[in-house]
Amino acid sequence: MLDELLAGVARGDEAAFAELYQVTSSKLYAVALRILRSKEAAEDVVQDSYFKVWERARDYDPKIAAPITWMATIVRNRALDEVRRKAVRPSADVSELDNLESDDEHPLEVLGRREDVDRLRRCLEGLESDKRQIVRLAYLDGLSREALAKRFGHPEGTIKTWLRRSLAQLKGCLEQ
Amino acid sequence: MTELDDIDGLAAEYVLGTLSREERAEAGARIVSDPAFARAVQAWERRLGPLAESVAPVQPPPGLYNKIRAQIGLASHVISLKAREQTMVRRANRWRNATAGMTALAASLAGVVMWQDYQRRQMPTQYVAVLQADKALPAFLLTVDTKSNMFVISAMQKPAEPEKSYQLWLVHDDMPHPKSLGVFDDSEMDVRPMSPTGPMHDMMMDGTYAVSVEPRGGSPTGLPTGPVVFSGKLVKSSP
Numbered sequence: 450m451l452d453e454l455l456a457g458v459a460r461g462d463e464a465a466f467a468e469l470y471q472v473t474s475s476k477l478y479a480v481a482l483r484i485l486r487s488k489e490a491a492e493d494v495v496q497d498s499y500f501k502v503w504e505r506a507r508d509y510d511p512k513i514a515a516p517i518t519w520m521a522t523i524v525r526n527r528a529l530d531e532v533r534r535k536a537v538r539p540s541a542d543v544s545e546l547d548n549l550e551s552d553d554e555h556p557l558e559v560l561g562r563r564e565d566v567d568r569l570r571r572c573l574e575g576l577e578s579d580k581r582q583i584v585r586l587a588y589l590d591g592l593s594r595e596a597l598a599k600r601f602g603h604p605e606g607t608i609k610t611w612l613r614r615s616l617a618q619l620k621g622c623l624e625q
Numbered sequence: 626m627t628e629l630d631d632i633d634g635l636a637a638e639y640v641l642g643t644l645s646r647e648e649r650a651e652a653g654a655r656i657v658s659d660p661a662f663a664r665a666v667q668a669w670e671r672r673l674g675p676l677a678e679s680v681a682p683v684q685p686p687p688g689l690y691n692k693i694r695a696q697i698g699l700a701s702h703v704i705s706l707k708a709r710e711q712t713m714v715r716r717a718n719r720w721r722n723a724t725a726g727m728t729a730l731a732a733s734l735a736g737v738v739m740w741q742d743y744q745r746r747q748m749p750t751q752y753v754a755v756l757q758a759d760k761a762l763p764a765f766l767l768t769v770d771t772k773s774n775m776f777v778i779s780a781m782q783k784p785a786e787p788e789k790s791y792q793l794w795l796v797h798d799d800m801p802h803p804k805s806l807g808v809f810d811d812s813e814m815d816v817r818p819m820s821p822t823g824p825m826h827d828m829m830m831d832g833t834y835a836v837s838v839e840p841r842g843g844s845p846t847g848l849p850t851g852p853v854v855f856s857g858k859l860v861k862s863s864p
Contacts, residue, residue: 466697470690475682482683484642492689499693513667518674525642525677530653533646566675573676587643588676594643608643616637617629623672 451516459506466503477524484528484591494531498524532591572622580615636665640673754834756855764855765836776819780809784838792839794849797832808843833858
């Protein structure tokens with residue numbers, strides 16, 4: 450369904466764009482908000498991202514990624530650029546936004562269960578718990594190596610080693 | 626355990642988002658310059674992408690969609706005339722392809738049909754183009770008589786809105802932009818001499834004719850500014 454909407458957007462179909470926004474905006478806004486921890490910054494990033502989706506829908510290739518993955522990648526890249534550029538994220542993480550859930554699974558209802566989502570979850574479960582937490586904090590909350598080092602009380606070098614090992618293990622697991 | 630090589634490790638951390646600002650900027654530049662690195666990044670985006678789906682949804686502020694719409698609207702207003710022209714030529718090419726097979730006619734908003742009644746009633750006419758939308762009555766009838774070398778434009782409908790005019794254009798790959806063939810405010814007929822040979826003759830014979838809706842009196846820019854409502858090509862109607 451999302452790929453049909455994206456195909457419509459690629460043809461300049463505004464109704465398809467409106468529906469795409471309806472279906473995906475709460476997910477993409479949440480992705481930006483988790484990383485940026487600022488409603489204003491998240492709103493800006495999501496606005497730019499949808500504009501980019503409108504302009505680049507033609508480039509979307511269903512063979513490379515699921516539609517929501519493609520869109521979330523645009524949002525994450527913008528949000529990460531922004532958070533590294535301005536360091537807008539309060540390091541203490543004390544805000545109302547902190548009660549954003551981070552462990553529950555919330556797939557897009559319209560997509561139903563997707564096999565790649567299940568596989569990644571299984572592979573993440575194969576990591577030791579603190580390694581898994583580091584990967585999630587990095588990917589979902591945008592923590593840099595430096596921030597992870599502070600949070601876990603280890604030198605950055607150790608965090609880097611953990612990250613690379615965890616990622617290698619994930620890759621191996623996903624390719625099985 | 627599997628180890629990641631340098632490229633893969635960097636790509637993985639780029640996608641995971643753990644690089645510092647400087648490392649991230651360098652990696653971003655490398656995506657553009659190093660196809661192997663770009664492929665590695667893409668592969669990691671695919672591997673880790675499903676993780677983003679586990680985020681609990683949060684409703685964005687209610688005004689956000691309108692801001693996005695405004696940004697898109699603004700962008701579409703500044704589309705240059707050049708882009709309009711290219712669109713026009715692209716459309717014309719599409720019509721040309723569509724009309725190459727007569728079966729596509731029924732599906733096409735605009736089309737070229739043989740105007741047999743006209744042909745029977747008129748003097749021998751060798752080429753004709755009927756420009757019409759989905760109405761039974763043609764909007765424009767173009768005829769070329771190669772014996773008398775006359776080009777006849779018959780405007781058979783006037784624009785629905787009183788402050789608008791129809792403008793007829795010739796679109797051809799060999800011309801940088803559409804050429805205006807006149808502005809039509811009412812049902813009228815225009816007979817013009819036509820050179821029997823030469824590049825203009827050739828373009829008129831195999832170009833695409835398009836009618837756009839313009840402000841009364843014609844396009845202020847000399848190029849189509851309004852929507853194209855009819856189009857078609859000349860077809861040979863008698864031996």
